[in-house]
Amino acid sequence: MLIKCPKCETIYQIGDDVISKSGLKMHCQKCDEVFKAYQQDALKLPEEEALEKQNVAKMFEKVIPAASDLFAPQGSPKVRVMHVTQYKNTINYFLVLMLLALMAALLYALRFDVVRYAPVMEKFYQKWGIESVYNGTALEISNIDVSELTQDNVSKIKISGIIKNPSKYAMNVPPLKIVIYDTSGQKLLDTTHYLAQKRAGAYYQFGFEAIMTNPTPKQKNIKINFANDE
Numbered sequence: 001m002l003i004k005c006p007k008c009e010t011i012y013q014i015g016d017d018v019i020s021k022s023g024l025k026m027h028c029q030k031c032d033e034v035f036k037a038y039q040q041d042a043l044k045l046p047e048e049e050a051l052e053k054q055n056v057a058k059m060f061e062k063v064i065p066a067a068s069d070l071f072a073p074q075g076s077p078k079v080r081v082m083h084v085t086q087y088k089n090t091i092n093y094f095l096v097l098m099l100l101a102l103m104a105a106l107l108y109a110l111r112f113d114v115v116r117y118a119p120v121m122e123k124f125y126q127k128w129g130i131e132s133v134y135n136g137t138a139l140e141i142s143n144i145d146v147s148e149l150t151q152d153n154v155s156k157i158k159i160s161g162i163i164k165n166p167s168k169y170a171m172n173v174p175p176l177k178i179v180i181y182d183t184s185g186q187k188l189l190d191t192t193h194y195l196a197q198k199r200a201g202a203y204y205q206f207g208f209e210a211i212m213t214n215p216t217p218k219q220k221n222i223k224i225n226f227a228n229d230e
């Protein structure tokens with residue numbers, strides 16, 4: 001062990017078992033100081049000090065989990081802490097799932113409005129096979145005009161009119177179904193006409209025209225409808 005002279009601070013190395021509990025009378029050969037050295041006066045080597053600090057740190061590590069154990073009736077605190085963490089993770093996972101489900105539900109419920117304000121989103125819905133544009137059942141047909149004509153010796157009937165979208169949403173324009181009846185209600189002709197216009201924007205209107213050949217006999221009624229089966 002190392003003992004330091006209290007006066008001149010000269011350090012002496014002596015055997016570990018030389019100093020008894022009652023101390024050892026020493027005489028400094030450098031400054032002539034006479035003093036009593038005890039085991040607890042021994043200087044520590046830097047390595048010893050570092051080792052001691054590590055031990056102190058380890059002791060604190062042991063104390064900290066032990067303190068939380070005060071609230072624990074049973075079991076190792078480490079295991080219980082893991083349980084708490086798992087529980088919290090489960091809640092977060094559940095919340096994230098709930099938020100995603102809510103977002104999906106909103107995206108679905110508001111799909112017509114989403115596409116109305118962001119037409120790009122229609123492609124997103126199409127990927128999922130979801131229709132995000134209203135079909136044209138709400139479109140209005142007006143100004144219907146029917147005229148008969150003969151072209152290259154073939155009797156024809158021309159039906160024209162205006163198709164109007166009365167809503168603020170864009171509408172898909174379905175095929176136009178035109179049915180001709182005679183005066184007794186007998187169906188003479190039942191045709192489907194695909195219109196050039198596939199989409200009508202908000203409050204948009206456009207003209208349409210459909211030509212049919214040989215609409216015999218001459219007396220007839222005409223009924224126009226949007227084809228629902230397309």
Ligand SMILES: [Zn+2]
Binds near residue numbers: 005006008010032
């Ligand atoms: Zn001395």
